[in-house]
Amino acid sequence: MGFLQFSGQDLFDGNQFLGPNQVLITNEEGQVEAILPRSEAGEEILEVPGILSPGFVNAHCHLELSHMKGRIPEHTGLPEFILKIVNERHHPEEEIREAIAQAEAQMMQEGIVAVGDISNNHLTAAQKAKQNLAYYTFVEISGWKPEIAEPRFSNAQKVMEQFRGIITAASFSPHAPYSVSRELWEMMMPHFEGNTVTIHNQETPAENELFQKGSGDFVQMYQAMNIDQAHFTPTGKNSLPSYFPQLQKAKNVLLVHNTNTSEADMDFATATAKANQQSLYYALCVNANLYIENALPPIELLRSKNANIVLGTDSLSSNHQLSILEEVKTIARNFPSIPLAEMLQWATNNGAKALQMDAALGSIAPGKKPGIIVLENVEPGKNLNQATVRRLI
Incomplete structure (x- = not known):
């Protein structure tokens, strides 16, 4: 089974924002494998225009x-x-x-x-x-x-x-x-x-x-x-x-x-x-x-x-x-x-x-399958007025 790598404007893990330079790695079924710094994640990263979050x-x-x-x-x-x-x-x-x-x-x-x-x-x-x-x-x-x-x-x-x-x-x-x-x-x-x-x-x-x-x-x-x-x-x-x-x-x-x-x-x-x-x-x-x-x-x-x-x-x-x-x-x-x-x-x-x-x-942690969503159109300062949500996995 292959792995998928995602990075967005920010990554919310269920408790806190981890910052924009984190990469979420899941298998194709959506089970979380790891969260790694971008410098350690390799090249095949799907850039997502928004905030990554658990479902x-x-x-x-x-x-x-x-x-x-x-x-x-x-x-x-x-x-x-x-x-x-x-x-x-x-x-x-x-x-x-x-x-x-x-x-x-x-x-x-x-x-x-x-x-x-x-x-x-x-x-x-x-x-x-x-x-x-x-x-x-x-x-x-x-x-x-x-x-x-x-x-x-x-x-x-x-x-x-x-x-x-x-x-x-x-x-x-x-x-x-x-x-x-x-x-x-x-x-x-x-x-x-x-x-x-x-x-x-x-x-x-x-x-x-x-x-x-x-x-x-x-x-x-x-x-x-x-x-x-x-x-x-x-x-x-x-x-x-x-x-x-x-x-x-x-x-x-x-x-x-x-x-x-x-x-x-x-x-x-x-x-x-x-x-x-x-x-x-x-x-x-x-x-x-x-x-x-x-x-x-x-x-x-x-x-x-x-x-x-x-x-x-x-x-x-x-x-x-x-x-x-x-x-x-x-x-x-x-x-x-x-x-x-x-x-x-x-x-x-x-x-x-x-x-x-x-x-x-509920949270993004290894072994969990929380569903991954993206909050898109989030304005500076994390203002949600125009925000929309999309299911990624």
């Missing part, structure tokens, strides 16, 4: 909602958005599967090599079986009424069987603090062990209000859905400290959105995860946050706490595209002081670690 990891996606693109207006707020998803997501299976295939093709074109994908049903299984991308499937469970806990968990077990049959990493995950009853938590908790478990966390102020006071927009949402609230007693605390201890068996915890997470919430999660010997990750889906709530997560707070940040796209029901590069661009526009190397680490190595895929993906 992107989309740590939070709802591929099964791809057929919902453009169907929900922007800035509805989360409770109204959820109502629309529940009421409008049912379409012919053929239409949904076609949208899933197109969305996956878009992600591949955008340099994404791995996806943490939320699944409430089996409809993405056939596409995942093609193994075009690496998937960690989160079989999502929800049910606010205690009396439906058993049928909801039984259904999730059937969905899980579909994904276990196609050699994809998968785990049960609770949808959100406001949609999982205590009884349903009890059923899924024993299954967390060794897995990455994800949950939509503090995406809207209404979530904290529900747990603090038992009031607000979610109560109105339950009423609109004819869901009785009698079983729920407010904790008097924010949602995160109210539910987080129930994730104690998980190996990795992936909190998604976090737009209304406070410093005290973070400190609680950090201490609890440490006590349980867990790795804690925060997934940012900034374009979806702007689409639904017109809000941004407290990224500077997360950085000040040395949080493990990863990036996701959410779904085409809440985003105009499934592109990690577009997520990075939005963060760069709103937080211009964040170094590009740091954001690219979130988009590559951190995501691979969160999904327990870092043995093969």
Whole structure:
């Protein structure tokens, strides 16, 4: 098997920029052989007009909602958005599967090599079986009424069987603090062990209000859905400290959105995860946050706490595209002081670690096969305004 040698404007290895005079050597399958100084690499070097990087990891996606693109207006707020998803997501299976295939093709074109994908049903299984991308499937469970806990968990077990049959990493995950009853938590908790478990966390102020006071927009949402609230007693605390201890068996915890997470919430999660010997990750889906709530997560707070940040796209029901590069661009526009190397680490190595895929993906190191992408049209000072991405291997 022959070897390929690449050099670009710079080489990002998943953690840092190594400079323009480094040469990446892979075999024809894309497995990394070495990184060498140009002076040691010989003559047959393919000069690439851009920054070389490992492939992107989309740590939070709802591929099964791809057929919902453009169907929900922007800035509805989360409770109204959820109502629309529940009421409008049912379409012919053929239409949904076609949208899933197109969305996956878009992600591949955008340099994404791995996806943490939320699944409430089996409809993405056939596409995942093609193994075009690496998937960690989160079989999502929800049910606010205690009396439906058993049928909801039984259904999730059937969905899980579909994904276990196609050699994809998968785990049960609770949808959100406001949609999982205590009884349903009890059923899924024993299954967390060794897995990455994800949950939509503090995406809207209404979530904290529900747990603090038992009031607000979610109560109105339950009423609109004819869901009785009698079983729920407010904790008097924010949602995160109210539910987080129930994730104690998980190996990795992936909190998604976090737009209304406070410093005290973070400190609680950090201490609890440490006590349980867990790795804690925060997934940012900034374009979806702007689409639904017109809000941004407290990224500077997360950085000040040395949080493990990863990036996701959410779904085409809440985003105009499934592109990690577009997520990075939005963060760069709103937080211009964040170094590009740091954001690219979130988009590559951190995501691979969160999904327990870092043995093969996320960084450029000998023996790994991370997918090699090129960031093109990067302006001086590593400005991404006009940047595009292309899959090299």
